[in-house]
Amino acid sequence: MSKSPHDRFDDVPRHSGRVGAHRAEQPGINGPVTLLWSAAVALVLIVIGIFVSLVLMGRIQLFASGEPAPQQTQGVVAEIDTTYRVLILNATPQAGVVASVRKELIAEGWAADAVFGSDGSTSEFPDTTVFYVEKADEAAALGVAEVLGGVKVEQSDHYASMNDSELPQLTVVIGLDHLGAKSPSPGEVPETPAG
Incomplete structure (x- = not known):
């Protein structure tokens, strides 16, 4: 096997300490901030999930339905x-x-x-x-x-x-929307036929 030719990198001492890039920890990001952001994102996703579920179950209508009312x-x-x-x-x-x-x-x-x-x-x-x-x-x-x-x-x-x-x-x-519904006067008994 032939030996590779000598170049300038062969003269670099082997015990020079650090080799390559070393990144220091970013001072702005720490545990509590990360936890707060995670909680906020989770809360937003939960609220969106509940809203979508209510729309799919028909509890919330986004747009007025074009169907006529039953009496029409x-x-x-x-x-x-x-x-x-x-x-x-x-x-x-x-x-x-x-x-x-x-x-x-x-x-x-x-x-x-x-x-x-x-x-x-x-x-x-x-x-x-x-x-x-x-x-x-x-x-x-x-x-x-x-x-x-x-x-x-x-x-x-x-x-x-x-x-x-x-x-x-x-x-x-x-229902509760009934207008003109009056309670009977104290002496009046509601009529309900037997049977």
């Missing part, structure tokens, strides 16, 4: 159909609301024994809503909604199990 369904005309039974549920802390709504419906032609309800709800519901089960019940639900001042209408079978008869039934859930 095309082709369905509101019809006051007194053959339907109407269950009224009070979802407000105010007593006597069922009696006042019941009187409104009876004044429009419903039979007294076809309109009934309960004033004993403890849960609060934001918007007064008329619920119907089948698509064929929508016109009658819209009619009840009109009688009650244009409240919301929604299709749901959640209250279908509360119908104990063969007659079709609508359910009115009175």
